[in-house]
Amino acid sequence: MQDKIKKIGIDARFYGPFAKGLGRYTQEIVDNILKIDTENNYVIFLGKHNFDELIIDKNNKRVKKVLVDIKWYSWKEQLLFPFYIWKEKLDLIHFTHFNVPIFCPVKFIVTIHDLILTKFKTVRATTKHPLIYSLKDFFYRVVIKSALKKSKKILTVSNFTKDDIVQQFKINPKKIQVIYEGVSNLSKGRDSLFVAKLNKEEVLSDYKISFPYFLYVGNAYPHKNLEFLVESFLKWNSKDNKFRLVMVGKEDFFYKRTKEYAFNLINKNNYNNSIIFTGYVPDDKLEIIYQRAMIYIFPSLYEGFGLPPLEALFNSCPVLSSREASMPEIIQNGALYFDPYDYEDFYNKLNLLVDNEKLRQNIIEQGKEVLKRYNWWECAYQTREAYFQSL
Secondary structure, three states, X not given: OOOOOOEEEEEOOOOOHHHHXXXXXXXXXXXXXXXXXXXXXXXXEEOOOOOOOOOOOOOOOOEEEEEOOOOOOOHHHHHOHHHHHHHOOOOEEEEOOOOOOOXXXXXXXXEEOOOHHHHOOOHHHOOOOHHHHHHHHHHHHHHHHHHHHHOOEEEEOOHHHHHHHHHHHOOOHHHEEEOOOOOOOOOOOOOOOOOOOOOHHHHHHHOOOOOOEEEEEOOOOHHHOHHHHHHHHHHHHOOOOOOEEEEEOOXXXXXXXXXXXXXXXXXXXXXXXXXXXXXXXXXXXXXXXXXXXXXXXXXXXXXXXXXXXHHHHHOOOOEEEEOOOOHHHHHOXXXXXXXXXXXXXXXXXXXXXXXXXXXXXXXXXXXXXXXXXXXXXXXXXHHHHHHHHHO
16 A cells, blocks of 8 residues: 555546446446545546436545546547646546547556457448548547557456557557456345335336347447347248347447348348347346346457356356457356357357257356456456556
8 A cells, every 4th residue: 555645536437337338347446446445535537427326425535526528539538638637636547448638647547448449440330421430540549559658557358458459559568457357246236125126027028028038238339240140040040930039238320220130131031020129228127138038149259358248147147159359268168159250150059059958057057157257346456456556
């Protein structure tokens, strides 16, 4: 521990479930570090959308919330956010994503979750005009290079991403620290004394989910490979239409495009409409959908960590996963793997899991051992130690 009390900032504008995996990471880091570190002072930068989400005891003088009404990835973030940081006279600030102001006025560390934007440079991954996208891509590279060069320490969530950073940006590996994320109990926010217990059958009925079903949870960006999943499932299921594929994720431009792709395939090939798009599902209800699914399918081509398969295992749902990127490192024996470019391999592995209940149970049991590696408290503790090593 440092001799002098330090003042540490955390850019928590992503705090909360609205920002998906990044939001959960930021929320867990903030919540746990504020519990772990009872000696130093913290300044938590939040946006209008989540300022009230972080509840601080009024008597706690160690923690200050600061409203920063600045959108991420914007010119205001680069030009105005440094003023907010300078004003707080911080000893260090932690950016939980790559979007670090180039002219950050204090020492900082940064978490790099993945390098998807460099791996999947395609206009299909954006809603912007190609020219605007090219400009944004240029400035993204400028910003991330600056963040990697100027940071006191780089945190990342897997050895896969660490190797990616070293290879693409020629960063000294000693500057990079791998800290695995944790796995959340999705219902932990419910107080059983005051909140009625959810009726599982009603939850499934509300989302028009019928049995048996496979599950995908996540966004619909191109690297998630959902067109592969949709096409292969519809063809596989066309024989007897016995199964459903439930796809959970907030409806945005990319999910609308995925839905359109699915409906076009259904109409073109006279498939039965066996895909259920639920839209956003709150965590307590999502937990139930995980628990009742026969198999969780994760066809992604690139992941820095990948929380949903671990959440599936936490809820005793066996996982069928792509073998690409970080997935074998993170899920280990908690999944049956397939080649996400090979339809036949996918069909073979899916049939194997569907027909073999013992295999499904074995994956769940192996998953319990895998999950022991991932703890948000430990993630926050190691992150706090990284702060002090960087001061």
